[in-house]
Amino acid sequence: MLKKLFTAAATLVASGCFAHAEMPEQINFGIISTESSSALESSFGPFLEDMQDFLGVPVKPFFATDYAGVIEGMRFGKVDVAWYGNKAAIVAVDRAGGEVFAQTIKDDGSRGYHSLLIANVDSPLNSLEDVLTCDKTLTFGNGDPNSTSGFAIPGYYVWALNNQTPEDCFDRVVSSNHEGNALAVATGKVDVATNNTESIYARLAKSNPEAAAQIKEIWRSPLIPSDPVVWRGDLSDEAKQKIYYFFMQYGRFGDLEKVKEERTVLSNLSDGWGPFLASSNAQLLDVRQIEAFKARLKAEKSGDEAGVKAAEEELARLDEMAAIIGRSGY
Structure with a gap:
């Protein structure tokens, strides 16, 4: 089965199925400031180089002094793809037109x-x-x-x-x-x-x-839940398909030497990542519910009846979503 997957992946690439993808002239990859920019640039460098080789356009890291800077970068079209935490991803989705498409996992498989x-x-x-x-x-x-x-x-x-x-x-x-x-x-x-x-x-x-x-x-x-990866919602469908395929095949498809090298690159990202999982905005449900609970408690404490009502309506909406797609959101 594994051999068939490798063969299928190689066939897709060889056939040039992404050859005419409408890619931006450059992809800017946003990286949240969990540590110094120099440390992040060093660890993410090999991954971004591989992404650049696959997409056929320059891929550059985008750093900011805080999480909001990366979110604002996406909002104003200066960030095309970004690694966020779940809370930051909610803001990127709601205010910057972002869409969750992948989830990081650890190299031991934990999520x-x-x-x-x-x-x-x-x-x-x-x-x-x-x-x-x-x-x-x-x-x-x-x-x-x-x-x-x-x-x-x-x-x-x-x-x-x-x-x-x-x-x-x-x-x-x-x-x-x-x-x-x-x-x-x-x-x-x-x-x-x-x-x-x-x-x-x-x-x-x-x-x-x-x-x-x-x-x-x-x-x-x-x-x-492990961190999401988000792209700008207004990227072309062709660009999204090519970016999505890069993430899903990375560290999975190809000959054993390629997979080994890519797994090593992933293991040096953040706390040590494994191959990415497919995801969606639904991943953010749990944290959205926590934020709504906090809003209700704050409103109750301050006697804000309108705030309590708004929070309860949001919780009801999220509970309805959770009943359909699961409390974990994916």
């Missing part, structure tokens, strides 16, 4: 990760209950507002469900990306910070093991 609260190994803080004493003596490193694991998930499970906010609990609240928050905890610049299992146990453990050794996990979220 999710976890949000974390972290502290220094020498900190007396060891649990969420310790954090929720909320005596306003500590400092907190929050994530990018468009980050799923750094902001949306802890915003719901840690704060909304406990009827608290970071400002209620801490003397000072700052924001950074995952790498920045991890280093701030490791060096004692903040007492508690958000992060995720990918950043701490895969990326930081490899890139800066000394810092990783100074960090402990004090809370872990339920499983978060």
Whole structure:
């Protein structure tokens, strides 16, 4: 069966079925700022080179100082394809005309990760209950507002469900990306910070093991669906077909040496990826539901009856969708 798949893939490429695809003159690939641009450029470089060779047009990385910069890049046509977290992808779909078409998975086949609260190994803080004493003596490193694991998930499970906010609990609240928050905890610049299992146990453990050794996990979220890949909805159908095929065959089809090389490239992306899975905007259902729950809780707390009604209507709409396509969305 595997041999037949390899043969079929080779036949499609050899037949030139994508030869006349209406491609943009250049593809700009947006990469969210989970760590420094130099580190991301180094890890994504070989993948983008392979994408360029396959598509036949230049493929360039697009970086911004925060997640919003990549979303705005897509909104104004400066980003054609992007790797987002689920929360950022919701904004890209709703405000920038994006469409989810693929999902990342880890190289061990797992399809999710976890949000974390972290502290220094020498900190007396060891649990969420310790954090929720909320005596306003500590400092907190929050994530990018468009980050799923750094902001949306802890915003719901840690704060909304406990009827608290970071400002209620801490003397000072700052924001950074995952790498920045991890280093701030490791060096004692903040007492508690958000992060995720990918950043701490895969990326930081490899890139800066000394810092990783100074960090402990004090809370872990339920499983978060792995990150989506999004393209601009106004790309031509032909371009979408060629981009889609590149992602689906990468690390799967071809001779064994090609597959091996591509699996190695994927293993160096983010926390170590495997071949991509097909996906759609439905992947975002779980995080949309969490955002709607947060909105309802916030409205209830402030006495905003119109806000409560709007949130309940959104939850009903999402529940109807979930009943059809599944709570996990794909």
